[in-house]
Amino acid sequence: MVQPKAYPVSGRLSRARAGAPAPCDLCALTHREIPEKAALSGIPSEDAQLSCSLRPPNSPLPPLPAGQAEKVNDPVTPGDAAKTDGITEVRRQEALLKTGALQDAILNSANFSSIATDEKGVIQIFNVGAERMLGYTVADVLNRITPADISDPQELIARAEALSLELGTPITPGFEALVFKASRGIEDIYELTYIRKDGSRFPAIVSVTALRDAAGAIIGYLLIGTDNTARKQAEEALLKAGALQSAIFNSANFSSIATDAKGVIQIFNVGAERMLGYAAADVMNKITPADISDPQELIARAKALSLELGTPITPGFEALVFKASRGIEDIYELTYIRKDGSRFPAIVSVTALRDAQDAIIGYLLIGTDNTARKQVEAEQKLLDQRLRDQQFYTRSLIESNIDALMTTDPAGIITDVNKQMEALTGCTRDELIGAPFKSYFTDPERAEASIKLVLSEKKVTDYELTARARDGKETVVSYNATTFYDRDRRLQGVFAAARDVTERKRLDQVLQEKNVELESARSLAEKANLAKSDFLSSMSHELRTPLNAILGFAQLMESGSPPPTTSQKRSIDQILQAGWYLLELINEILDLALIESGKLLAVGGAGVAGRGPARVRVHGRAAGAERGISMTFPRFDHSALSPDRNRLKQVMSNLLSNAIKYNQPGGTVVVDCTQRPGAASASGTPARGCLRRAGAALPALQPARAGGQRRGGHRHRPGGEQAAGGADGRRHRAGSTVGVGSVFWFELGLTAAAPAAPEQPNQLPGPRRKPRPARNCALCSMSRTIRPI
Numbered sequence: 001m002v003q004p005k006a007y008p009v010s011g012r013l014s015r016a017r018a019g020a021p022a023p024c025d026l027c028a029l030t031h032r033e034i035p036e037k038a039a040l041s042g043i044p045s046e047d048a049q050l051s052c053s054l055r056p057p058n059s060p061l062p063p064l065p066a067g068q069a070e071k072v073n074d075p076v077t078p079g080d081a082a083k084t085d086g087i088t089e090v091r092r093q094e095a096l097l098k099t100g101a102l103q104d105a106i107l108n109s110a111n112f113s114s115i116a117t118d119e120k121g122v123i124q125i126f127n128v129g130a131e132r133m134l135g136y137t138v139a140d141v142l143n144r145i146t147p148a149d150i151s152d153p154q155e156l157i158a159r160a161e162a163l164s165l166e167l168g169t170p171i172t173p174g175f176e177a178l179v180f181k182a183s184r185g186i187e188d189i190y191e192l193t194y195i196r197k198d199g200s201r202f203p204a205i206v207s208v209t210a211l212r213d214a215a216g217a218i219i220g221y222l223l224i225g226t227d228n229t230a231r232k233q234a235e236e237a238l239l240k241a242g243a244l245q246s247a248i249f250n251s252a253n254f255s256s257i258a259t260d261a262k263g264v265i266q267i268f269n270v271g272a273e274r275m276l277g278y279a280a281a282d283v284m285n286k287i288t289p290a291d292i293s294d295p296q297e298l299i300a301r302a303k304a305l306s307l308e309l310g311t312p313i314t315p316g317f318e319a320l321v322f323k324a325s326r327g328i329e330d331i332y333e334l335t336y337i338r339k340d341g342s343r344f345p346a347i348v349s350v351t352a353l354r355d356a357q358d359a360i361i362g363y364l365l366i367g368t369d370n371t372a373r374k375q376v377e378a379e380q381k382l383l384d385q386r387l388r389d390q391q392f393y394t395r396s397l398i399e400s401n402i403d404a405l406m407t408t409d410p411a412g413i414i415t416d417v418n419k420q421m422e423a424l425t426g427c428t429r430d431e432l433i434g435a436p437f438k439s440y441f442t443d444p445e446r447a448e449a450s451i452k453l454v455l456s457e458k459k460v461t462d463y464e465l466t467a468r469a470r471d472g473k474e475t476v477v478s479y480n481a482t483t484f485y486d487r488d489r490r491l492q493g494v495f496a497a498a499r500d501v502t503e504r505k506r507l508d509q510v511l512q513e514k515n516v517e518l519e520s521a522r523s524l525a526e527k528a529n530l531a532k533s534d535f536l537s538s539m540s541h542e543l544r545t546p547l548n549a550i551l552g553f554a555q556l557m558e559s560g561s562p563p564p565t566t567s568q569k570r571s572i573d574q575i576l577q578a579g580w581y582l583l584e585l586i587n588e589i590l591d592l593a594l595i596e597s598g599k600l601l602a603v604g605g606a607g608v609a610g611r612g613p614a615r616v617r618v619h620g621r622a623a624g625a626e627r628g629i630s631m632t633f634p635r636f637d638h639s640a641l642s643p644d645r646n647r648l649k650q651v652m653s654n655l656l657s658n659a660i661k662y663n664q665p666g667g668t669v670v671v672d673c674t675q676r677p678g679a680a681s682a683s684g685t686p687a688r689g690c691l692r693r694a695g696a697a698l699p700a701l702q703p704a705r706a707g708g709q710r711r712g713g714h715r716h717r718p719g720g721e722q723a724a725g726g727a728d729g730r731r732h733r734a735g736s737t738v739g740v741g742s743v744f745w746f747e748l749g750l751t752a753a754a755p756a757a758p759e760q761p762n763q764l765p766g767p768r769r770k771p772r773p774a775r776n777c778a779l780c781s782m783s784r785t786i787r788p789i
Contacts, residue, residue, distance in 0.1 A: 113194075113204070113225040116211070119218050121146035121175035133204070133227055135197035147223055148175040152193040152201065159190070179221045182208040191228060203228040255336075255346070255367040258353070261360050263288035263317035275346070275369055277339035289365055290317040294335040294343065301332070321363045324350040333370060345370040403497040404467075404477070407484070410493055412437045412451040424477070424498065426470035437496075442466040442474060454481045454494045467498065476502055540590040547586065551579040620656040620669075629663050631656075632670045655744050 113133045116125035123145060126138045134150055141150075148156060153173075160173040163180055171180050181188035188208045193201050204225040211220040255272035259265050265287060268280040276292055283292075290298060295315070302319040306312055313322050323330035330350045335343050346367040353362040398405055404421040408414050417432045425432065425440045437451060438444035447465055454460050463479040481496035554575040557564060564572055617633050624631045652671075659669045736742040 111226065113223075115147055115223045115225070116220055117146065117175075117223075118220045121148065121179070121221070123147065124220065130225075133196075133202070133225070134194060140197070146175045147178055150195055151178070152195060155193055178206075178223070179208050179210065182210045182221060183218060185210070192225075194225070203232050253368065255365075257289055257365045257367070258362055259288065259317075259365070260362045263290065263321070263363065265289065266362065272367075275338075275344070275367070276336060282339070288317045289320055292337055293320070294337065297335055320348075320365070321350050321352070324352045324363060325360060327352070334367075336367070345374050347373075401497070403499045406432070406437070406496050406498075407492075408437050408451065408494045408496070410455060410491060412448060412494075415493060421498070424467050424469065424475060424500070426473070440467055442468050450479055450481065451494055454483060454496075455491075458483055464501075465498070475500055476505060536589055540586045543586050544583065547579060547582055551576065551583070554579060617671075620653075620660070623657070623660050624669060627660060627663070628666050629660055630668045632668070634671060634673050651746065659742075659744075 109127070110129050110132050112127075113130035114125065114127040115123055115130050117123050122143055123141045124143070126136070126141050131137060136150070156177050157173040160171045160177040163171045163177060167180070167184075171177055178192075179188075190206060190208075192204055192206050194204045195201055205228050206223055206225040209222045209224075210218050211222055213219050250270055252271050252274050254269075255275045256267065256269040257265055257272050258267035264285055265283045266285070268278070268283050273279060278292070298319050299315045302313045302315040305319060305322055309322070309326075313319055320334075321330075332348060334346055334348050336346045337343055347370050348365055348367040351364045351366075352360050353364055355361050398418045401418065401420065404424040405418045406414055406421050407416045414432050414435055414437055417429055421432065422429060427435075427440075432440075438447040441447040443466065450460060450463050450465065453463070459480075459482040461480050463481070465477055465479045467475045467477050469475070477498040478501045479496060479498050481494050484492055484495045486492055554572050558569070558572045558576070563569075617631075620633075621631050656669065656671075663669065734742070734744045
């Protein structure tokens with residue numbers, strides 16, 4: 001460590017005798033300044049005083065006390081002089097020792113950075129404290145840099161500008177700005193930002209002193225600095241605390257009420273004025289906080305505190321501050337009463353204010369309006385109740401389900417179950433939750449595979465598993481499952497339902513057995529029906545054989561020679577008419593067999609209608625005459641009609657029979673046949689057959705069957721119209737008007753071909769012909785096949 005040079009001191013004794021403060025040879029501090037500086041370093045003041053004795057050899061003696069100083073100037077004897085010189089030398093040696101110790105203490109202090117420079121500012125001394133604070137070693141800075149090189153350059157510029165304005169002289173930014181005042185003998189202590197070797201910064205308080213020789217010339221500067229970080233932080237904390245305190249006290253959201261020791265209000269802030277409606281002048285030095293509080297709550301609080309603390313407490317202000325007066329933290333809810341009489345809930349915090357002797361000098365009550373929180377709490381309570389109700393409802397739905405329900409996490413661990421699942425496994429809910437799903441089935445691997453299948457396919461239906469209860473009972477279940485997610489669409493697990501299908505499987509088995517029985521019965525019925533059809537077919541052929549003989553002999557008799565007499569002719573006609581009628585019945589029996597076999601078709605073609613309409617007319621006139629109903633029939637060439645003769649006869653017979661049966665006495669029935677223009681059908685231009693019945697309208701028209709066994713057309717209401725489609729565009733309709741009558745009509749196809757040969761009823765049946773092609777019936781819309789006779 002480089003030691004500072006010792007410089008001679010002049011005029012010390014004269015200044016000491018005159019009572020003027022003498023500067024130290026090392027630091028140029030006066031005697032009054034040394035103890036103050038030494039106290040900062042923790043050096044005793046008596047040791048600091050000895051630093052003034054530091055001087056080069058042969059320098060004047062250190063100052064003596066006033067009495068001793070006078071003795072020095074008095075004439076002395078040679079013996080006394082020798083004795084005095086010895087004492088003085090001893091004191092001087094002791095002072096030198098103590099001064100060296102003081103110098104070491106100052107230079108080696110870790111709490112102060114002591115940096116000494118030459119007159120140009122180059123660092124000559126860099127103590128331990130400077131090394132610790134700045135991170136440099138002595139070798140890094142000694143005889144290399146100035147203190148300006150480790151200072152904030154912007155602060156140096158600012159300091160130079162400020163000093164130039166203050167002292168009225170231009171000052172160069174740099175080391176000169178640091179020592180300018182000290183060089184002029186002006187005490188200089190300022191704040192500066194030092195820059196460490198690693199580039200970090202910290203604030204420092206720096207004291208600068210000029211070092212002078214015996215002639216008063218500056219030979220260097222001493223900069224003693226202390227780290228100001230802690231004080232800065234403390235100042236910032238105080239500023240923040242002050243700002244916070246000011247913000248709280250002046251906040252309109254907090255009521256701050258300060259009282260004296262007796263509770264009389266001394267401070268009433270803006271927040272209290274806004275909340276309570278009082279002005280500060282209305283309450284200060286007039287009332288206590290108890291006067292603006294609910295009296296019933298004060299009574300209740302006093303009773304509660306008396307029981308809690310085991311001491312009687314008076315209702316009123318004492319009840320508000322009792323805990324705080326005992327040093328107990330106290331925050332409670334209270335109802336404040338505004339100036340206008342309205343009330344609001346408040347949260348109040350009470351603190352006792354104490355003086356330096358810890359005696360209570362008042363209380364501070366800080367309150368906040370609790371109305372909004374109360375409303376939020378009420379709403380939250382309502383929402384909680386609704387949530388509980390919803391959870392109860394949801395749980396009730398889960399528990400009321402007939403299926404065993406469960407949820408699992410993605411790993412297949414059960415997270416929830418319902419009562420049915422408990423019954424299915426024989427385990428409690430607590431036992432099931434947290435257990436593996438697969439453990440409750442006879443085939444764990446298949447059960448585990450079902451979970452993986454759900455996770456991959458998102459759902460599984462009708463996956464059959466066999467559950468095994470604790471007692472060993474096995475139940476076949478239909479397993480249906482799907483994945484479920486939270487509100488952020490994160491997978492939570494699998495929701496599964498297992499339905500007991502034991503009964504269903506039993507019913508399936510029974511159904512299969514019944515199906516086998518029904519199939520057997522159907523087969524037998526088909527065989528019986530086939531046998532019946534065969535019988536009817538055979539019977540019709542067997543009946544036709546003798547009938548053909550009868551008709552043949554009758555025809556021979558009719559055409560024999562000599563010709564039959566009139567009476568014989570009449571008898572032969574009856575035989576032939578009855579025979580042909582019987583032949584038609586036999587053909588209808590055969591048709592019945594064909595209907596049951598699903599092969600009956602209407603045979604159409606030019607001239608096939610034959611004598612059907614004529615026979616219907618004859619029978620209709622006879623039936624109408626019995627009830628006095630007049631019948632009107634048109635004249636038309638039926639040879640061009642295409643429908644089957646028998647079907648046409650059935651339809652017309654049914655319509656005429658109903659028209660006569662449901663007509664009024666003396667009524668009329670009109671049968672007409674017209675050609676509808678502007679329409680075409682598969683068999684040519686359609687002809688419309690129409691039957692009108694005068695009289696009251698029918699209340700309802702029932703649907704007619706193909707054979708004409710139900711009256712009218714389809715069910716119809718009076719005044720309306722009902723239609724039904726027929727084959728190849730043919731159709732039949734019915735209409736009724738109240739007070740006028742009913743109209744029934746049907747449309748038939750006409751053929752453009754040449755008329756067929758007239759019907760020869762007396763001709764014997766010819767040889768068997770090939771089956772005619774299938775056609776659609778124009779009236780009953782059924783597809784059948786005509787079997788040849």
